Amino acid sequence: MDIIDIKTYMQSIGREARSASRLIATAETAAKNQALTLMAMAIKRDEQELLAANERDVESAKARGLDAALIDRLTLTSKGIAGMAEGLLQIAALADPIGEISDLSFRPTGIQVGKMRVPLGVVGIIYEARPNVTADAAGLCLKAGNAAILRGGSEAIHSNQAIAACVKEGLKAAGLPETAIQVIETTDRAAVGELITMKEFVDVIVPRGGKGLIERISDEARIPVIKHLHGVCHVYIDDGADLDKAIRVADNAKTQRYGTCNTMETLLVHEAIARKVLPPLCKIYLDKGVELRGDALSRAIVAQMNEATEEDWHTEYLAPILSVRVVSGLDQAIEHIAVYGSQHTDSIITEDYSRARRFLREVDSSSVMVNASTRFADGFEYGLGAEIGISTDKIHARGPVGLEGLTSQKFIVLGDGHIRQ
Amino acid sequence: MDIIDIKTYMQSIGREARSASRLIATAETAAKNQALTLMAMAIKRDEQELLAANERDVESAKARGLDAALIDRLTLTSKGIAGMAEGLLQIAALADPIGEISDLSFRPTGIQVGKMRVPLGVVGIIYEARPNVTADAAGLCLKAGNAAILRGGSEAIHSNQAIAACVKEGLKAAGLPETAIQVIETTDRAAVGELITMKEFVDVIVPRGGKGLIERISDEARIPVIKHLHGVCHVYIDDGADLDKAIRVADNAKTQRYGTCNTMETLLVHEAIARKVLPPLCKIYLDKGVELRGDALSRAIVAQMNEATEEDWHTEYLAPILSVRVVSGLDQAIEHIAVYGSQHTDSIITEDYSRARRFLREVDSSSVMVNASTRFADGFEYGLGAEIGISTDKIHARGPVGLEGLTSQKFIVLGDGHIRQ
Numbered sequence: 074m075d076i077i078d079i080k081t082y083m084q085s086i087g088r089e090a091r092s093a094s095r096l097i098a099t100a101e102t103a104a105k106n107q108a109l110t111l112m113a114m115a116i117k118r119d120e121q122e123l124l125a126a127n128e129r130d131v132e133s134a135k136a137r138g139l140d141a142a143l144i145d146r147l148t149l150t151s152k153g154i155a156g157m158a159e160g161l162l163q164i165a166a167l168a169d170p171i172g173e174i175s176d177l178s179f180r181p182t183g184i185q186v187g188k189m190r191v192p193l194g195v196v197g198i199i200y201e202a203r204p205n206v207t208a209d210a211a212g213l214c215l216k217a218g219n220a221a222i223l224r225g226g227s228e229a230i231h232s233n234q235a236i237a238a239c240v241k242e243g244l245k246a247a248g249l250p251e252t253a254i255q256v257i258e259t260t261d262r263a264a265v266g267e268l269i270t271m272k273e274f275v276d277v278i279v280p281r282g283g284k285g286l287i288e289r290i291s292d293e294a295r296i297p298v299i300k301h302l303h304g305v306c307h308v309y310i311d312d313g314a315d316l317d318k319a320i321r322v323a324d325n326a327k328t329q330r331y332g333t334c335n336t337m338e339t340l341l342v343h344e345a346i347a348r349k350v351l352p353p354l355c356k357i358y359l360d361k362g363v364e365l366r367g368d369a370l371s372r373a374i375v376a377q378m379n380e381a382t383e384e385d386w387h388t389e390y391l392a393p394i395l396s397v398r399v400v401s402g403l404d405q406a407i408e409h410i411a412v413y414g415s416q417h418t419d420s421i422i423t424e425d426y427s428r429a430r431r432f433l434r435e436v437d438s439s440s441v442m443v444n445a446s447t448r449f450a451d452g453f454e455y456g457l458g459a460e461i462g463i464s465t466d467k468i469h470a471r472g473p474v475g476l477e478g479l480t481s482q483k484f485i486v487l488g489d490g491h492i493r494q
Numbered sequence: 495m496d497i498i499d500i501k502t503y504m505q506s507i508g509r510e511a512r513s514a515s516r517l518i519a520t521a522e523t524a525a526k527n528q529a530l531t532l533m534a535m536a537i538k539r540d541e542q543e544l545l546a547a548n549e550r551d552v553e554s555a556k557a558r559g560l561d562a563a564l565i566d567r568l569t570l571t572s573k574g575i576a577g578m579a580e581g582l583l584q585i586a587a588l589a590d591p592i593g594e595i596s597d598l599s600f601r602p603t604g605i606q607v608g609k610m611r612v613p614l615g616v617v618g619i620i621y622e623a624r625p626n627v628t629a630d631a632a633g634l635c636l637k638a639g640n641a642a643i644l645r646g647g648s649e650a651i652h653s654n655q656a657i658a659a660c661v662k663e664g665l666k667a668a669g670l671p672e673t674a675i676q677v678i679e680t681t682d683r684a685a686v687g688e689l690i691t692m693k694e695f696v697d698v699i700v701p702r703g704g705k706g707l708i709e710r711i712s713d714e715a716r717i718p719v720i721k722h723l724h725g726v727c728h729v730y731i732d733d734g735a736d737l738d739k740a741i742r743v744a745d746n747a748k749t750q751r752y753g754t755c756n757t758m759e760t761l762l763v764h765e766a767i768a769r770k771v772l773p774p775l776c777k778i779y780l781d782k783g784v785e786l787r788g789d790a791l792s793r794a795i796v797a798q799m800n801e802a803t804e805e806d807w808h809t810e811y812l813a814p815i816l817s818v819r820v821v822s823g824l825d826q827a828i829e830h831i832a833v834y835g836s837q838h839t840d841s842i843i844t845e846d847y848s849r850a851r852r853f854l855r856e857v858d859s860s861s862v863m864v865n866a867s868t869r870f871a872d873g874f875e876y877g878l879g880a881e882i883g884i885s886t887d888k889i890h891a892r893g894p895v896g897l898e899g900l901t902s903q904k905f906i907v908l909g910d911g912h913i914r915q
Contacts, residue, residue, distance in 0.1 A: 095832070099856055172855060178877075184866050186876045191858065193888050276888050297718060297889045318911030325913035411516070420907075433906055434593060435520055437612065445605050445909025454914070455607045455905060456599075467614050467697050468718045469890040472905040484876060484893040485854055486841075488866025490739030492746035493875070 079259065083267035086222055087274025089252040090195045094220035097253045098192045102169040104247050109165035109212055112243030113158040116208065119239055120154050126235035127204065134202075134228050147202040147228055157208040157236070160459060164212040167458040170476045171218040174485065184491050188482040192218030194276035196479060197268045198461070199290060201282040202226035207236040210279075211254045213461050215244075217479035220253045222275065224268060226282075227260030234258070269294040279474075281462050299470055299478065301462040303389040304334035304417035306447040309406040309432070312345035313425030318444055319346075320354050322422055325446040328361050332391045334463060335418050335440075335450040339386060339396045341406045344370065347399045351375050355397075363393045370399035386413040403428050407435050414438060416465050418450040439465055439472035500680065504688035507643055508695025510673040511616045515641035518674045519613045523590040525668050530586035530633055533664030534579040537629065540660055541575050547656035548625065555623075555649050568623040568649055578629040578657070581880060585633040588879040591897045592639040595906065605912050609903040613639030615697035617900060618689045619882070620711060622703040623647035628657040631700075632675045634882050636665075638900035641674045643696065645689060647703075648681030655679070690715040700895075702883050720891055720899065722883040724810040725755035725838035727868040730827040730853070733766035734846030739865055740767075741775050743843055746867040749782050753812045755884060756839050756861075756871040760807060760817045762827045765791065768820045772796050776818075784814045791820035807834040824849050828856050835859060837886050839871040860886055860893035 097105075116123065127149040134144050170190050177187030196219045200206045207225055214221035225233040237256035244251050257264050269278050269290055278298045280290040291298050308326050310319045326337035342350060347370065355375040358365060365371075366385050367378035378397065385396040386409070400406045403421075410419050420442035421432040429443045440450040450473065452460025457475030464470045470478035518526075537544065548570040555565050591611050598608030617640045621627045628646055635642035646654040658677035665672050678685050690699050690711055699719045701711040712719050729747050731740045747758035763771060768791065776786060776796040786792075787806050788799035799818065806817040807830070821827045831840050841863035842853040850864045861871040871894065873881025878896030885891045891899035 095858075098858070180875065180877055182870070182875065184870055184875075189854065189862075194858075292716070295713070297887070299889070315911065321911055321913055322909075329914055422911075433610065437516075437519070437615075438904065440905040440907060441610075442907040443909065445907045445912045446914050448914035449603070449605055449907055449909075449912070450905070454601065454603065454605075456601055466718070467902045468720070471902050481888045481892050483859065484861040484871070486861060486863040486866045486870055488743075488864065488870075490736065490742055490843075490865050491870070492742055492867045493750055493869035 079261055079263045080267055082259065083264055083271065084274075086255050086257065087195070087271045090220040090222050090255060091274045093250040093252040094192070094195050096250050097215065097220055098171070098218045100218065100249055104249055105169065105216055106165040108215060108243045108247035108249050109161045111246045112208070112212070112240050113161040115239035115242045116154060116158045116161070116236065119235065120151060123149060123154055123232065123235050124151070126231040129231045130229050139228065143202055143228065147204070147232075149204055149232060153205060157205050160209055161212045164216050164459055167216065167476060169216065170480050182491060183488070185487040187485050189485050190480050191483050193479060193481055195220045195222065195274060197222045197224070197275045197278045197296070199224045199265060199268065199278065199280045199282070199286070200226065201286065202228040204229045204232035204236060206281060207233045207256065208240070209459065210461060211240045213459055213476060213479060215253060217476045219479055222255050222257065222268060224257045224265055230260055265290070266293065269296060272296055279461055297469070299462070299464050299474060300466055301334070302465045303415050304336070304463075305339065305387065305389050305413060305415040306335055306337050306417050307339050307341055307410050307414060307419045308337045308447060309341040309400075309410070309419070309421045310343060310346060310350055311403065311421055311423035311425060311428055312343035313428060314346060314350070314422040315424055316350060319350050319422040320357070322420065322444065322446050323354055324357050326420065326448055327358065327363060327395050329446070329448050331393050333448070334389070335447050336391070337395070337447050338388065338390055339398065339413070341398050341400050341409055342371070344399050344401055347371070347374055351397070358395060361393070363395055365395055365397055367397040368399060371397040374399075389415070403431060407432065410436055410438070417463065418442070418447045420445060420447050439463065500682055500684045501688055503680065504685055504692065507676050507678065508616070508692045511641040511643050511676060512695045514671040514673040515613070515615045517671050518636065518641055519592070519615075519639045521639065521670055525670055526590065526637055527586040529636060529664045529668035529670050530582045531664075532667045533629070533633070533661050534582040536660035536663045537575060537579045537582070537657065540656065541572060544570060544575055544653065544656050545572070547652040550652045551650050560649065564623055564649065568625070568653075570625055570653060574626060578626050581630055582633045585637050585880055588637065588897060590637065591901050598906075603912060604909070606908040608906050610906050611901050612904050614900060614902055616641045616643065616695060618643045618645070618696045618699045618717070620645045620686060620689070620699065620701045620703070620707070621647065622707065623649040625650045625653035625657060627702060628654045628677065629661070630880065631882060632661045634880055634897060634900060636674060638897045640900055643676050643678065643689060645678045645686055651681055686711070687714065690717055693717055700882055718890070720883070720885050720895060721887055722755070723886045724836050725757070725884075726760065726808065726810050726834060726836040727756055727758050727838050728760050728762055728831050728835060728840045729758045729868060730762040730821075730831070730840070730842045731764060731767060731771055732824065732842055732844035732846060732849055733764035734849060735767060735771070735843040736845055737771060740771050740843040741778070743841065743865065743867050744775055745778050747841065747869055748779065748784060748816050750867070750869050752814050754869070755810070756868050757812070758816070758868050759809065759811055760819065760834070762819050762821050762830055763792070765820050765822055768792070769795055772818070779816060782814070784816055786816055786818055788818040789820060792818040810836070824852060828853065831857055831859070838884065839863070839868045841866055841868050860884065
């Protein structure tokens with residue numbers, strides 16, 4: 074397709090989505106759950122077809138010499154396919170957020186005013202070469218009553234089309250419009266440019282992927298974006314910390330998984346407790362092969378540390394590397410997080426009531442924790458059921474975004490012929 | 495100032511706001527309320543100075559031949575000044591939303607997860623020649639723990655500076671940073687261009703004013719915008735309506751005030767009740783000097799109607815003009831509202847339970863009503879205390895935006911050394 078065709082194609086996708094969104098917004102809960110269940114069954118049934126389609130994508134990615142991490146994310150396994158199906162069934166089991174009425178109360182004029190939860194409309198999702206996002210995003214958008222337009226990474230095009238076929242089958246069999254979930258069939262980048270500027274057809278864009286992708290989309294979009302930037306997460310070990318809890322949490326926050334956005338990247342330690350906590354904790358890190366990069370005070374305590382540069386404090390390693398800084402106290406810890414953090418997830422380890430209270434209030438991140446591992450910052454762990462990403466934005470949705478983040482609320486007013494005086 | 499100076503000036507304003515926002519975010523409720531009270535006292539005390547400053551603006555606007563409606567909005571009176579002060583005292587009396595913790599509950603892992611309400615950070619407000627917005631916006635932003643950058647219409651520059659002096663006096667006397675509320679001192683339009691693109695310093699933009707202003711800002715902004723577009727509001731009189739309630743509400747929705755965004759612009763009437771309801775209702779409108787523009791069916795019932803054009807159905811008159819259409823039933827009414835409405839406020843008049851339920855669910859507007867006048871769509875009437883505008887957006891805030899719309903929520907996690915397995 075050339076650029077003019079792309080524009081026509083995307084406009085047609087958009088028009089179909091807008092039209093489907095009106096039907097899906099008022100679809101019965103049972104129909105949505107049936108569609109989700111049938112999608113899951115189709116995905117399990119078509120395991121071999123999905124693996125074959127994915128094989129084509131993986132071969133092509135290898136032939137093009139793409140890097141191992143991308144190929145790892147791209148590759149579907151039997152277990153991954155079962156996980157996709159399971160995810161859809163879990164979404165079916167969640168309560169339907171749509172139509173929920175809250176805060177309905179009488180006003181002095183006699184009218185009753187409340188809020189009703191409603192879908193956003195049409196959600197555009199742009200992601201990289203992770204085929205499982207196709208099923209997750211389709212499921213969440215559908216349950217929240219939205220139509221969705223999905224644009225996955227071009228490397229996963231065959232995998233995504235195969236998953237899309239299962240999604241459409243589920244929608245159709247449940248009597249819902251197949252156009253409620255559309256997967257863009259072109260790998261042309263111009264399609265993204267159209268998607269993020271079709272104001273009349275798309276209500277919100279959710280980009281999932283690396284910092285570069287998300288910044289480019291935020292810059293060029295003409296539609297609100299719910300974005301998930303990087304996670305430079307901190308654990309601050311206060312001098313009021315329980316030593317065992319400090320070591321347990323700081324170990325888990327770094328080493329339970331290295332490549333996730335809620336993994337700790339910088340450890341801050343109060344100077345009064347540094348000599349007690351750093352030697353045993355750093356031994357754990359070093360034994361697990363974590364490279365340590367410290368400031369002068371930390372290096373004076375633990376010799377096997379490289380020197381941390383200014384850049385280290387800003388860096389999301391997503392790797393077995395940790396920067397370590399000894400701070401003079403809570404003020405300096407909060408200041409460090411404000412300057413270098415990414416407002417994602419930060420945790421204080423302390424038994425001190427007043428400092429825990431201050432940290433909770435003053436740290437301006439999407440998740441703020443006391444005596445818990447940053448690795449808990451996750452939709453499943455928070456009880457949201459599933460998540461479409463972790464928003465580092467401040468407006469609309471902050472932190473893990475589940476079904477509720479894909480909805481809005483309208484005001485409802487119930488009167489009995491009431492007029493305004 | 496030339497363009498380079500404007501950029502430097504706005505960057506400096508932005509930096510100050512960002513810095514003040516961190517202090518104001520954790521300011522004590524009592525200090526914020528004290529500042530609001532002192533601002534109100536300063537405004538009342540300086541009535542003569544405010545009137546004199548406003549006189550300069552009004553003279554200048556008249557000399558430039560600006561239209562009467564603008565001069566009307568621009569003009570401050572003693573009553574208007576008392577109203578500004580009263581508004582600030584009302585905001586002081588509202589509960590402080592900041593720090594409110596909700597939904598704190600235990601997860602199976604043992605952690606407690608909840609949400610804490612937090613400020614947005616720095617709010618940029620762009621408005622036209624209404625000096626009272628300076629006080630309202632300053633008060634709401636402050637109470638919600640935000641720093642604000644206010645850019646009022648250039649016609650009101652002297653009035654706004656005089657109000658700003660009272661605002662700063664209140665902040666200072668309460669021990670809060672004066673830079674928490676900054677009023678831009680240049681009338682150069684380039685300042686708006688800077689304000690809506692300074693991502694690092696501004697978290698959200700709230701434009702208040704005409705459709706042209708708001709569309710231009712939405713198009714050019716690089717920061718999320720909470721916007722208030724026009725209101726093409728409908729009342730649909732169903733054939734299950736109580737005739738007295740229908741006439742009372744439809745009269746009030748149009749004629750209580752003509753120039754407000756929640757005024758009805760189009761009346762839809764079920765064909766089965768049209769011959770009963772239109773003659774007495776239209777007599778009321780005609781007696782009050784409302785021009786009626788109807789479709790063929792309406793005109794067959796009421797002779798004193800002009801012909802409604804396609805454009806009429808899209809039009810927010812803000813004037814004593816009403817378009818009238820006879821529809822075949824609820825489906826056509828909902829369809830008309832979907833095609834021609836602006837998703838602001840729409841009301842059904844009916845005693846029929848099932849149709850009321852469908853209208854509430856299916857009409858996708860920021861306020862949907864049953865048997866109540868559209869004129870109720872208002873922050874004060876809804877019990878929000880005050881409003882910074884009525885959002886027709888779907889994300890973040892929809893409908894009247896009060897203190898809550900100027901805040902966000904972060905997740906908080908309380909553990910006891912919990913780690914993720």
